[in-house]
Amino acid sequence: MKLGLIAMSATRAHNKELTELGFSLPGFVDRSRVIASLPSLGLLTLAGMTPAEIDMQYMDVPDLTKVSGLPGEFDVVAISSFTAQMNEAYQLADRYRAVGTTVLLGGLHVTALPDEALQHADAIVIGEGEPAWPALLDDLQQNRLQRIYDSRSRPFNMADSPMPRFDLLNQDHYNRMMVQTSRGCPFSCEFCAASIRLSPLYRVKPVHKVIAEVRRIKELQPKPFIEFADDNTFVNKHHGKELMQALQKEDVKWFTETDVSVAEDEDLLKLMRDAGCVQVLIGFESTTRAGLAGIELKSDWKAKRFDGYMSAVDKIQRHGISVNGCFVLGMDNDGPECFEGVVEFVRDSNLYDVQITLLTAFPGAPLYDRLKSEGRLLDETAWQLCTLFDVNFTPRHMSPQELESKFRWLVERIYNQEFTDERHRKFHERQAALLASRSHKEVYLHEHHHG
Numbered sequence: 001m002k003l004g005l006i007a008m009s010a011t012r013a014h015n016k017e018l019t020e021l022g023f024s025l026p027g028f029v030d031r032s033r034v035i036a037s038l039p040s041l042g043l044l045t046l047a048g049m050t051p052a053e054i055d056m057q058y059m060d061v062p063d064l065t066k067v068s069g070l071p072g073e074f075d076v077v078a079i080s081s082f083t084a085q086m087n088e089a090y091q092l093a094d095r096y097r098a099v100g101t102t103v104l105l106g107g108l109h110v111t112a113l114p115d116e117a118l119q120h121a122d123a124i125v126i127g128e129g130e131p132a133w134p135a136l137l138d139d140l141q142q143n144r145l146q147r148i149y150d151s152r153s154r155p156f157n158m159a160d161s162p163m164p165r166f167d168l169l170n171q172d173h174y175n176r177m178m179v180q181t182s183r184g185c186p187f188s189c190e191f192c193a194a195s196i197r198l199s200p201l202y203r204v205k206p207v208h209k210v211i212a213e214v215r216r217i218k219e220l221q222p223k224p225f226i227e228f229a230d231d232n233t234f235v236n237k238h239h240g241k242e243l244m245q246a247l248q249k250e251d252v253k254w255f256t257e258t259d260v261s262v263a264e265d266e267d268l269l270k271l272m273r274d275a276g277c278v279q280v281l282i283g284f285e286s287t288t289r290a291g292l293a294g295i296e297l298k299s300d301w302k303a304k305r306f307d308g309y310m311s312a313v314d315k316i317q318r319h320g321i322s323v324n325g326c327f328v329l330g331m332d333n334d335g336p337e338c339f340e341g342v343v344e345f346v347r348d349s350n351l352y353d354v355q356i357t358l359l360t361a362f363p364g365a366p367l368y369d370r371l372k373s374e375g376r377l378l379d380e381t382a383w384q385l386c387t388l389f390d391v392n393f394t395p396r397h398m399s400p401q402e403l404e405s406k407f408r409w410l411v412e413r414i415y416n417q418e419f420t421d422e423r424h425r426k427f428h429e430r431q432a433a434l435l436a437s438r439s440h441k442e443v444y445l446h447e448h449h450h451g
Helices: 016-024 026-036 041-047 083-098 108-112 114-118 133-141 207-220 237-247 260-264 266-274 306-318 338-349 366-373 400-415 417-450
Strands: 002-008 055-060 076-081 102-106 123-126 148-150 177-179 225-228 253-258 277-285 322-329 353-358
Touching: 002 041, 002 083, 016 400, 041 055, 041 076, 076 083, 083 102, 083 108, 102 108, 108 114, 108 123, 114 123, 123 133, 177 207, 207 237, 237 266, 260 266, 260 277, 260 306, 266 277, 266 306, 277 306, 306 322, 306 338, 306 417, 322 338, 322 400, 338 353, 338 400, 353 400, 400 417
Parallel strands: 002 055, 002 076, 076 102, 102 123, 123 148, 177 225, 225 253, 253 277, 277 322, 322 353
Antiparallel strands: none
8 A cells, every 4th residue: 555645734825915025024924934844743643653564655735736637646645734725635635536546634624624524535534643543544454444533532642642754754855843742722712723623632742752752853853943843832831841851951952832821930941941942932812901801711811911921021031032922913802903012012022023813713613603603704615714814704893904904014014124133133132141141140159159
């Protein structure tokens, strides 16, 4: 059996004006390019569970319009994609099925809309892939493939995580590699496109498993840059500290996503710095307490942390860890003034990097269901608009057109070269000053002690 593992995960704005603007402002597309160049850890993980007798090939297909025919010939293909590119994934699936290739589909979008996905696949996986994969492969080899493999009632134990097949990748194509240290998130943000849909149960991977994956990557790339593929790496502070202590010995640089509570733990921040953390992405979402109200469905956790936003950025960046602040524009409790509010917050907080996105209704997320019931979705199946940079709903306090135009204004303001360079310069100047201050203090203490 020849198995093709095909990742279709490029991120690009559907809006042509925004796309053209983005390419003239490097800061806007930096994070999108990083996401587009990340390998599919899900497919590599399933590859790690696949018997050796199955011949496998991994490939990225970022833009189907640039592929004539099929990207490769296989007996079976497993296709992975985001909602925004799902229509292209379906097109490729249909091409493969037309020549007799067995098509497997899974992931967030398939879990949210299994009936839709079944129209383009021979078999689908609903929920996490690992619990279903061994039985699916066995059924394939025994010519008894089922149409649906549903693993939602069997949460995967991260202690059983296989070693992803990083060796299947062309190492020259990836400037960062992915390792997962936890899965899920205990918070329930209404717009969340991940945890609620696929893995609502929060779990951590044993530290020795994480370190083994880091070491495997180092065998393939001597000086790798690692992105931890977590929804929220430091929810479990005890696990996080244990991981940081182990990671200190590995001499790697890394990035991750977490929440603002890391700023409240000085010991954790020191451990993160010493373990090679370069940057954390934190979802601040809004620059007003009113804007945050209600977006976290269980306890309004984010709104309760609002007063500490500014000091949190300062505390984290004082440790030499830059903060990439993420803001969501167009939320129900934010009006047109929120765009200028982001500029002011970024300037006053000295954030090193910024990620701005539009509120997006993803199928399967509570936000999608609410906006659908309110008749506010512009097109209930326009998956190509689920890019985080396109408007797919009617905002409460402005028109879709006003949201689009003000977002373009914010893109120009936030990502222009002068503003970006100023933020980066301030961060590096401050780090140099802090380093000099620490060195001076150490010299003084040494002389005083020996005096």
